[in-house]
Amino acid sequence: MVFQDSYASLNPRLTIAETLAFAPRAHGLPASEARARVRDLLDKVGLDPANYAERYPHELSGGQRQRVNIARALALRPRLIILDEAVSALDKSVEAQVLNMLVDLKTELSLTYVFISHDLNVVQYLSDRVLVMYLGKVVELGSVEAIYGNPQHPYTRALLSARLSMDPRRRTREAPIQGDPPNPINPPSGCRFRTRCPFAEDVCARVEPPLADTGAQAVACHMRVAGSGHSKAATP
Ligand code: SF4
Numbered sequence: 001m002v003f004q005d006s007y008a009s010l011n012p013r014l015t016i017a018e019t020l021a022f023a024p025r026a027h028g029l030p031a032s033e034a035r036a037r038v039r040d041l042l043d044k045v046g047l048d049p050a051n052y053a054e055r056y057p058h059e060l061s062g063g064q065r066q067r068v069n070i071a072r073a074l075a076l077r078p079r080l081i082i083l084d085e086a087v088s089a090l091d092k093s094v095e096a097q098v099l100n101m102l103v104d105l106k107t108e109l110s111l112t113y114v115f116i117s118h119d120l121n122v123v124q125y126l127s128d129r130v131l132v133m134y135l136g137k138v139v140e141l142g143s144v145e146a147i148y149g150n151p152q153h154p155y156t157r158a159l160l161s162a163r164l165s166m167d168p169r170r171r172t173r174e175a176p177i178q179g180d181p182p183n184p185i186n187p188p189s190g191c192r193f194r195t196r197c198p199f200a201e202d203v204c205a206r207v208e209p210p211l212a213d214t215g216a217q218a219v220a221c222h223m224r225v226a227g228s229g230h231s232k233a234a235t236p
Pocket of ligand 1 (some may be wrong): 153154155191192193194195197198199200201204209220221222223
């Protein structure tokens, strides 16, 4: 796993080499092979082993530390890596470098990422499949092309319309979504998005919408379920 805070993720008392060798050693790799693995891992994330292996975390920049965290996640040769807001604390230029490195590593090592982010541009750049959540529930799931090209759930649509445009003619004049998220300890009945949804009807308060397959994607909204009782739903 790779976490958001690159500094808090590393033990300040261990050198980078000790950090990267820790898990391989714990899994029984002899010291000489662990040292070779450390060199290989640092190479993979673009850090010169001769320069960085013996440094401590406070001697690195945020981007370099996050590269070390990614190297540590690779140390046991996983097939799946979970990245939780892993680039959101980085400067934009450093973020782009780390994202490109993640894309290269994914291809080179046949990795799968579960990439958790609030940054819609980053998600679009990195993902094959996208899962949108609101207040702890999945509201939409599909390929990146389907979600960004034809969003179906009102929350996904609001999210995408809140993206800033580079085109000055496409200004956002109204907030795409009103109000604040409800308290997750005491969520609304039925559809959790109903307190902010412009299409909410009685059925939305009574029944939780199932995640229904609509073809290109799956959507949790009564408008997409035939015969749900919503006025915009198709009749079965
Ligand atoms: S189920 Fe109802 S409240 Fe929820 S997103 Fe659909 S229309 Fe809106």
